[in-house]
Amino acid sequence: MRVKLYKGSASVVGRKSPNSLYSEKVVTFEDDAGAYDQKDAAGFIKLNALRLRLLARQGKD
Numbered sequence: 001m002r003v004k005l006y007k008g009s010a011s012v013v014g015r016k017s018p019n020s021l022y023s024e025k026v027v028t029f030e031d032d033a034g035a036y037d038q039k040d041a042a043g044f045i046k047l048n049a050l051r052l053r054l055l056a057r058q059g060k061d
Contacts, residue, residue: 002014 001012001016004011004013
């Protein structure tokens, strides 16, 4: 872990682990060898918007 120290404060500015799940091969939306499917976004957006739909429904009562 890299830490930046400045006038009494400490900030983490980097991390490294041999067990990391991050892979530069799959973080792109272009040439990712099929790791990302555009259809997945629709379900994510709908699920993420659920709280907004519920909030709107509460306001109508």
